Amino acid sequence: MKNMKYLLLRRVTQIGLLVLYFGANTYGWNILAGTFGSSLLFGTIPLADPYTTLQVLATGFVLGADVLLGALIITFFYFVVGGRAFCAWVCPINMVTDLANWLRRKLNLDKEEVNYRFLKRNARYWIMVLGLIVSAIVGIAAFEVLSPITIMQRGIIFGFGMGFAVVVAIFLFDLFGIKNGWCGHLCPLGATYSLIGKASLIRVNHNHEACTNCMACKVVCPENHVLYMVNKESIMVTDGECTNCGRCIDVCNDDALNFSIRNYFKEK
Template sequence: MFLYFAANAYGWKIIEGTFGASVLFGKIPLADPYNIVQILATGFVVGVDVLIGGLIIIAFYALIGGRVFCSWVCPVNIVTDLANYLRRKLNLDSLETNYRFIKRNTRYWIAGIIILVSALTGVAAFEVFSPITIMQRGIIFGFGIGAAVLLAIFLFDLFGVKNGWCGHLCPLGATYSLIGSFGFIRVLHNHENCTNCMKCKIVCPENQVLHMINKESTSVTSGECTNCGRCIDVCDDNALKFELRRFIKKD
């Protein structure tokens, strides 16, 4: 993120552009695959650089696995993590304030309908209000009223649904869930060491993926896992760790 900012402010050539499309070391193109899908849906064929960039990004995240983009790259994470932190401090989770009226799979619906709207209106529809690019452009080029979208997400995550944006609504997260379903780096649970303290489930932004805790020793296979590693950090019993995914099951 800082490298992006420096590209505009100081003219550095390490990585330039925004997540929509960027250039690494002045040569290698990178591009946002969901953005490309939206543009293709409008019937416009984007430049070759963008298509190659999109494939590089897909290949990279597909290989690593999980939503690494969400936990390690996405700038909105700063906003939603702050909301989450305050939620825990203010004890909002324990009160009857955690409205679960939005389901986890809502994001896939949203990702789909946005493609449809893009096709009908002729404009990449998510990019019009995407808090991810608004935040990023805000940092690189300066914020506008667009910051209101970020405030809305902050308040929604704080007072509305826990992990509301990242865990329920964000169509880009949905895209990376699908891309990251098959990757290599995964969290492995060791049932023998687990004391069932549930710290991992409290801290996990996508705690439905930790369904195996204290039940069986297996790895987290869901693409919705962001590979953020917070569960590993909070675990006092050495029951969780990163591993290279085992494709051959041990019996």
Template sequence: MKITLVRRVVQVLMLVLFCLPPLLAGWGLAGLYAGGDGEVATPAEGVFFGSLSASSLGPVPLFDPLAALELLAANGGAAMAALAGAGTVALVYALVRARAFCGWVCPVNLIGEGVDAARRRLGIAVPERVLDRRMKIGAAVAVVAASALVGFPVFETVSPIGAVSKGLVFGGFAGAGTLVAIVIAELFVSRRVWCRTLCPLGGLFQVLGRAGQVNVHINHDACVHCGRCEEACLADPVILAPALSGDDIIVRAGDCMACGACVDTCPARALSFSLGRLPARAQTRREERDPVSES
């Protein structure tokens, strides 16, 4: 089965997961109460409840790592509980591949893929890249600093991720304007300009992604250098360059979303997922081709 198909199913299921608690408790979506006059449990009393910004799994709190840092900057010690919950989330994503959140969970990426398809159907051509992908790291630093200055989490008030996840569950659509702007930019300015270069949460996960243990591996003998993987890459084609040039055997950049788009599109099946941070550089390539026992 194509990885992309599995990934899209997971993206939809994640949205369903957050919508289920209020529905099972007899409430409606968008914060609306759909029950009758009888007493019903609140959705928060269930095993799981929340949004992508903050949720709980039984007694375990789970927080968006960037939101937790913003709270810490804005409120100091009052955010220590959020930091503990964020640490669990950050550790899991960092060990897998931090920007797997962007590829497999974030609803903005799912919408972006829909915009990609719409642009192709409409025949609209946009540049592949207009800004440096590392700008989003600066954006993450900026929103934390701004939160410290104003005393509240700045990005959470305009987050397009929250506009979807909080909107569906709680009816809070504060980031809807940002989401509309992203769709317009995706259609007419540049491909993936938000996810690649501006999203502060993506910037934080880009830094954590260097520790990821799930990596795209290349078989240099099978690669025909057709360029289709670069065309398919959702993160930024430049992250594939070291592997395609023969200087590395895995895609090492923290920006990789482990989305599998490059693996799916490779006609020679030269790309696959591997586990672990394999040794880098051309030396590894030579050893792979001509293994020699050490004496």
């Protein structure tokens, strides 16, 4: 059970949050209401997704102060806990793509992978910027029209309708299409959190002395280029694309990887 610790913690967090959101609508709970776009914590504290907020601002609409404050709170929160901690610990699509990824390994699909050279991991940053441009042109928050994240979340809270197809599509894309295709290449929300996470406080630390070069961490890591230092240097994983999911820590049998607080002065 030792090597499931962070995985289980993440599932508890992800599902727990969804239960709170679901209960807010169905039973009138006053803990966490709304959706990821904008929420209300304990009926008073506003929370809002930074990228969604940017899209609405790009349409030219002057948003209410609650949303702006909420976006600031969320940005600060993920600045502390690691930008893409949202992706690994909160986002419901993560469970879908993790399942696809796990099946890929079980079915040996990774070995057969076609090299889709046109789709690079930096595509998400282009999509992020493009989403804002399209929002400005069309006058609606463009990514929200097709975001599987909020479609899945609203599906769980208010009922799926045909929205379920989007979630299935993401699953098939990640399973039979490109490895980590959605979260690791396309999702502009993840890209935004990557940028926030570039400077975040809590990060994974690698201890080169303890590492036995088994590479188990690189097999499970959904963004394994961030682990370039494994068995090379004793430094922290500072790449914003690291989701702080902690799977590498789970699978490491040598205690060479651990969460740690970043020391900004030492890096210089």
